[in-house]
Amino acid sequence: MAELRTEEMVLNMGPQHPSTHGVLRIELVVDGEVVVDAVPHIGYLHRCFEKHAEAMNYQQVVPYCDRMDYLSSMSNDFGYVLAVEKLLNIQVPERVEYIRVIMTELQRIASHLVAVGTYGMDIGAFTPFLYCFRDREMILDLFEMTCGARLLYNYMWPGGLSHDIPPGFVEKTKAFIKHFRPTIKELNNLLSYNEIFVKRTANVGVLPAEIGINYGASGPTLRGSGVKWDLRKDDPYSVYHKFDWDIAVGTGEMGTLGDCWDRYMVKVWEMEQSLRIIEQAIDNIPEGDVQSAIPKRIRPAAGEVYVRSETARGELGYYIISDGTQNPFRVKARAPSFVNLSLLPEISRGYLIADMIAIIGSVDIVLGDVDR
Amino acid sequence: MNASETHEKIKSQFPDGVVEFRSEGVIEPFIVVRPDLIREISKFISEDADLRFDYLMSLSGVDLNDGNLGVVYHLYSMQKRHRIVLKVKVAKDKPDVPSVESVWKSANWHEREAFDLFGLVFLDHPDLRRILLPDDWEGYPLRKDYKVQEYYRGMKVPY
Numbered sequence: 180m181a182e183l184r185t186e187e188m189v190l191n192m193g194p195q196h197p198s199t200h201g202v203l204r205i206e207l208v209v210d211g212e213v214v215v216d217a218v219p220h221i222g223y224l225h226r227c228f229e230k231h232a233e234a235m236n237y238q239q240v241v242p243y244c245d246r247m248d249y250l251s252s253m254s255n256d257f258g259y260v261l262a263v264e265k266l267l268n269i270q271v272p273e274r275v276e277y278i279r280v281i282m283t284e285l286q287r288i289a290s291h292l293v294a295v296g297t298y299g300m301d302i303g304a305f306t307p308f309l310y311c312f313r314d315r316e317m318i319l320d321l322f323e324m325t326c327g328a329r330l331l332y333n334y335m336w337p338g339g340l341s342h343d344i345p346p347g348f349v350e351k352t353k354a355f356i357k358h359f360r361p362t363i364k365e366l367n368n369l370l371s372y373n374e375i376f377v378k379r380t381a382n383v384g385v386l387p388a389e390i391g392i393n394y395g396a397s398g399p400t401l402r403g404s405g406v407k408w409d410l411r412k413d414d415p416y417s418v419y420h421k422f423d424w425d426i427a428v429g430t431g432e433m434g435t436l437g438d439c440w441d442r443y444m445v446k447v448w449e450m451e452q453s454l455r456i457i458e459q460a461i462d463n464i465p466e467g468d469v470q471s472a473i474p475k476r477i478r479p480a481a482g483e484v485y486v487r488s489e490t491a492r493g494e495l496g497y498y499i500i501s502d503g504t505q506n507p508f509r510v511k512a513r514a515p516s517f518v519n520l521s522l523l524p525e526i527s528r529g530y531l532i533a534d535m536i537a538i539i540g541s542v543d544i545v546l547g548d549v550d551r
Numbered sequence: 552m553n554a555s556e557t558h559e560k561i562k563s564q565f566p567d568g569v570v571e572f573r574s575e576g577v578i579e580p581f582i583v584v585r586p587d588l589i590r591e592i593s594k595f596i597s598e599d600a601d602l603r604f605d606y607l608m609s610l611s612g613v614d615l616n617d618g619n620l621g622v623v624y625h626l627y628s629m630q631k632r633h634r635i636v637l638k639v640k641v642a643k644d645k646p647d648v649p650s651v652e653s654v655w656k657s658a659n660w661h662e663r664e665a666f667d668l669f670g671l672v673f674l675d676h677p678d679l680r681r682i683l684l685p686d687d688w689e690g691y692p693l694r695k696d697y698k699v700q701e702y703y704r705g706m707k708v709p710y
Contacts, residue, residue: 222683229668230692265578392629395657408629469687484578485609485625485636496609498623508616509693513609513625521660550683 180435183211187215192535194223200297200539201546205523209532216533217527219299219520224550232510237263237337237477240510245331247512248548250293253286253322254490256335261416262486262497266479274467276418280320280459281352284453288359289318290491298443298540299370302379307370308472314362317355338473344464349533352461356454363451371447380443381434384526384538388437394522397517399449399492400542403429403442404461410489416528424452439541446543478505492543516548552601554580557635560602562621564595570640581623581636589622589639590649595653596626596635603630612665612696620646620669641671643694650676668693 193204202223208216224353228247245252257279264271271278296311320330326334326342334341370376386396388404401408409426411419427448429441444477479501493515502508519542527538552562563583572661574580584592596602604626613621624633624637637666641648650673662673663682670691673679681688689700699708 215616218697220682225683233693263653289561309635392655393656406629413632457624483579487608498609498611498625500613502697509611509613511609511611513611517660517664521657525656 185211187206187508190322190532191206194220200544203520203539203544203549205539205544207532207534207535212531212533214527214530214532214535217524219469219523221517221520221546221549222275224546226551228512229510229549234506236505237479240507241336242331242333244512245333246315246543246547247514247551248490248495248516249330250545251286251290251334251491252330253282254290254488255495256332257283257417258486258495259260259497260301261333261338262499263477263479263489264433264486265484265486266482266499266501267337267474267477269338269472269474270317271338271472272467272469273418274466274511275469275472277460277464278344280417280419280422281341281457281464283324284456285318285321285352287453287491288450289315291450291509292318294491294543295366295370295443295446295539298543299376301536301540303374304370304373306403307366310362310369311365314359317358318403321348321351321355324351336473337412337477339445339471340395340469343469349464349502352457360363360408360451371444376432377440377533378456380537380541382438383434383534384439384442384524384541385435385440386437386526390525391437391522394525395518396493396522397518398489398491399445400493400519400522402445403541404437405429405441407429410487410494416485416486416488419456422453422456427452439537442541442543476505480501488517492548493519493546494519512551513551514548516544516546520549552631552633554582554635557596557602559635560599561592561596564632565592568592571662576618581637581638583640586622586639586641586648587601589624589637590651590654592637593651593654601631603628604635605629605655607651607661608634610651610658610661610665612669612671612693614643614669614693615640616695618643620671620694622648622665622671624651633660646671647674648672649674650679652676670694 188517190207194202206218248255250519292311292315292362296308301309326332332540380421384406388406391401391404399411407428427445433440481503483500485498496513498511500509562569569584572606596604606629607627608627611623615621619640621640627634627644665671667681
């Protein structure tokens, strides 16, 4: 019998692989079933956002922001318009702020529903995915009745909004909250505390807090490691300081602090917190004109800003330099998925190939956001 | 600690390291430092007990359009809850900047991106390859004088 070969092997995962949630290739170095190293190769979805932005005026950049993280377009626009407004030093009416917060929190729920649903599917649970998409559909309906689009909204403009909320929006949102609260419990019974699911995700892909910070992780990825860090509270913007809610952090309940289950569960808890914010905001939307503060022409004085905001995936930063003309001189988008993905090798070494699926899903990347 | 205090601290440690400090007439204060000292300065401000800049929010390349390239470091301290912006400026024909990957791991991919799109060379970077564009792409697209290549592997590029 020929001798058994025991050297390390290189295995390509992706770029077309269901668990990579898009076009991502991971070069795995494996020793038998054990992952020795994982090298992500990205760029398959690179669309030159930053180059495009330099060729357009400030308003025209908004639709491109939509297309970066296509699962949370509202949050992407929010960050960008905050940056432009800071550059212009303009205040927007309170009504605009309230509607923006409501939309962003709805978007956060919709985005987490995709993350949670597809994560279950990666691990082998198909049913929760259908439940999640059913509920996400209700949020997309709300967006559609507001601005006509279901995925890429171009809804937030520097200084205002493209449309006011339509009649019936408040009632429909309340109906959604009423429907959705019990569904989270259902999801927990079905998936979160399901024994097979817990066995697959607990104690896997452990990320210690200090390594997460050193790698610049943010959002649920960092909070899963027990770091109480949310820009909505720690670097407050818009009207978030007016609402009462808590930061969800990982507890290590099922295994080790910072494992895949913690990162998953933070998203579930965050949906509840988003519901709390929406509940407080929806009844107190001030009167006003959502387009009164929109500047006709945007030509900021020469200067630069770095503004960060909390999207469903973490810290989204826009670094914008103005040279006084109507086109930005430089727009850099610090995408949360890009930074979070860079720590993948750190949390995959030593685990099995099958665990890779759980680890990639738990970091919750959107390749449009990674590649821009 | 505010930006002026951070500036004083850096200046006392590196007397000739600071090129410029701007805190007035700008939205956010920034410190321009000598490029060859950026790694030492980064190490110092990340370890100093009063500064503790442990979080690199963003690292951006910039083409200043005057024959120079810049690198902008947006830093934050999770422990002390303060922030600062560091900048360096290098000539376009010799764009060498020491890598700060050994201080903040997040710099790894950010620096690869700046290398990819601006042609900035980060010295002692463990893995300086293109990250977003194909390995055999020509030129650095975010430079202001970038001309797109006519063909890429037989495919016409400008549309």
